[in-house]
Amino acid sequence: MTRKGRVERGTGETQVLVEIDLDGTGQVDVATGVGFFDHMLAQLGKHGSFDLTVKTTGDLHIDSHHTIEDTAIALGRAFREALGDKAGIHRFADASVPLDEALAQVTVDVSGRPYLVHVEPDGMAPMIGPEYDTTMTRHIFESFVSNARIALHVHVPYGRNAHHIVEAQFKALARALRDAVALDPKVHGIPSTKGAL
Numbered sequence: 001m002t003r004k005g006r007v008e009r010g011t012g013e014t015q016v017l018v019e020i021d022l023d024g025t026g027q028v029d030v031a032t033g034v035g036f037f038d039h040m041l042a043q044l045g046k047h048g049s050f051d052l053t054v055k056t057t058g059d060l061h062i063d064s065h066h067t068i069e070d071t072a073i074a075l076g077r078a079f080r081e082a083l084g085d086k087a088g089i090h091r092f093a094d095a096s097v098p099l100d101e102a103l104a105q106v107t108v109d110v111s112g113r114p115y116l117v118h119v120e121p122d123g124m125a126p127m128i129g130p131e132y133d134t135t136m137t138r139h140i141f142e143s144f145v146s147n148a149r150i151a152l153h154v155h156v157p158y159g160r161n162a163h164h165i166v167e168a169q170f171k172a173l174a175r176a177l178r179d180a181v182a183l184d185p186k187v188h189g190i191p192s193t194k195g196a197l
Contacts, residue, residue: 003021003023003082003083004019004020005077006019006020006078007074008074009073013066014066015056016070016071016073017055018052018054018071018075019052020051020052020075020078021052022083024050024051024052026046026050026051027052028042030042030053030054032055032071033058034068035129035132036128036166037068039167040166040170043170047174047175048173048174048175048177050174050177050178054075056071063133064131065136069143072139072140072141072143072147073144073146073147075144076143076146076149079144079147083110083181086191086197087190088183088187088189089183090181090183090187091197092107092180093108093179093180094106094108094179095174095175097171097175101160101161101164102160102168103158103159104155104168104172105155105157105172106173108150108152108177111149111150112149112196113149114149115145115151116138116141117152117153117155118141118152118153119155119157120137121158121159121165125162137166137169141154
């Protein structure tokens with residue numbers, strides 16, 4: 001069974017290519033033009049053990065919003081495609097990841113039903129580097145969840161440095177997704193009493 005997804009998305013604002021292999025080894029080739037976002041996608045691939053290629057060209061002369069949003073949409077679609085019918089997966093998983101003073105807790109259900117709960121500390125710095133608006137983190141997860149069709153709960157109970165707060169979330173998401181999509185020898189067929197996810 002090959003669990004790979006490939007999505008090309010083109011609009012008047014961006015051109016995006018995403019390829020993902022859920023059974024990879026964490027090989028990452030990412031270039032969106034937004035340095036901090038590239039760093040976060042690299043965390044997702046590396047710590048999820050997903051082979052991940054992302055190539056995005058966007059209207060960065062305006063700002064980074066469209067580039068980040070459209071990449072997250074394509075990533076969610078590629079992830080969903082790679083999952084196929086979800087037979088034999090764990091489905092549920094959680095991970096807690098500290099990064100110095102920050103702690104991120106992530107719980108995921110590969111449910112077929114998109115839902116996001118996202119809680120960060122108040123008073124975060126508005127920007128990380130010159131291009132990454134910290135309000136985009138929630139929007140990345142919203143876009144990913146809607147297109148991957150998963151339920152995702154992200155909670156950062158404390159943290160001080162915005163870089164650490166966001167990076168801990170991506171690392172925790174990676175570890176939770178890695179476990180949720182892992183094949184479980186005890187699971188035969190679709191892990192749902194409905195028979196579909």
